Amino acid sequence: MKPKTYPSKRTRSQHTYAFYKERRDDPAWREDYLRVRAIRQRALIIEVMLGILVIAIGVFIVKESQKQSTNNHIVDSTSSSQATTQSSSSSKSHVSTSTASSIKQSTTITNYSRYNKYSGKYIGYANSYTLDFKKGTLVAGDSSQAQVYYFKQVILHPDGSLVINVHNSVSKSSPNYLSVLLAPANKKITKNWQTETSLDDNTDDSTNRLSLATSNDNGKTYNMSPAYKAFSENSTSGSSSSSSYSTIFATTN
Structure with missing residues (x-):
């Protein structure tokens, strides 16, 4: 450098x-x-x-x-x-x-109108019942003397079935207290929710179906076994061992 x-x-x-x-x-x-x-x-x-x-x-x-x-x-x-x-x-x-x-429990329904799609006429072998979720009523029969029952309690079970407790304080010839066991279309009842025992529903699930139970203590408790049995046996007609209540009533397609 x-x-x-x-x-x-x-x-x-x-x-x-x-x-x-x-x-x-x-x-x-x-x-x-x-x-x-x-x-x-x-x-x-x-x-x-x-x-x-x-x-x-x-x-x-x-x-x-x-x-x-x-x-x-x-x-x-x-x-x-x-x-x-x-x-x-x-x-x-x-x-x-x-x-x-996984731990599903039965639920009490207060807004009945949410289930209005299940409203309609349910026809059985001897008579018919008409459910109206908007009005909260169950009408027995078609004549002018048809009995009107009013919803007291609606319970939704985990399998999608409904139990509707109704009351009629006027009728003297029919039970004042009934319980409706309803299975919506495309749903099967899997259990007797009163006794917690499993059940095979053999009814046609293409339509809404119902069966009825009665009370012997003014609506405090209901004997649901005949109603569940109707679903298990697909009882569409009465017999000597069952009343017309414990049979299957179904809506028409």
């Missing part, structure tokens, strides 16, 4: 610092030597300061990089921990939901 040169005020020519240093004791070159030395000292100071600045910037960048890396590690660890916690919570929630969905 070619040595740096400096102009001489005395001769106006360029010379190296070594040239001036060799003549530092010569009065003719003394002034040029001191001037060039001062220039070199200033340049050295500037170079040292720039070097220190570069080193300081480098150290700052390294520290910031390490700090950022540490923060990222903490964030990653926190995210991983949160993800694990969320996964655990999700699993627990899923288990709880699955458990809750």
Whole structure:
């Protein structure tokens, strides 16, 4: 590399610092030597300061990089921990939901009109009944002397069947209290929900079906067994061992 040169005020020519240093004791070159030395000292100071600045910037960048890396590690660890916690919570929630969905219970219905699609005329071998979920009524028969029963309680069971307890305070020839066991179309009754025993529903599930039960204690309890038996045996006509209530009444397609 070619040595740096400096102009001489005395001769106006360029010379190296070594040239001036060799003549530092010569009065003719003394002034040029001191001037060039001062220039070199200033340049050295500037170079040292720039070097220190570069080193300081480098150290700052390294520290910031390490700090950022540490923060990222903490964030990653926190995210991983949160993800694990969320996964655990999700699993627990899923288990709880699955458990809750598998433990179905019978529900009391207060908004009857929601089940208005089950309203209609149900025809049996001897007579017929008309359900009206909007009005909350069960009408027995078609004549002018038809008996009107009013909904007291509607219970929805897990298999989709409904139990509708009704009351008529006027009739003297018919029971004042009846319980309607209704199976919607495309649904099978799977259990006698009064005795908690399993049941095979052998009725035609292409239509809505119902059977009736009576009460011997003014509606406090109902003997549902004959109604469930009607579904099990698909009783569509009366017999000596069953009343016309415990037979199947169905809507027409």
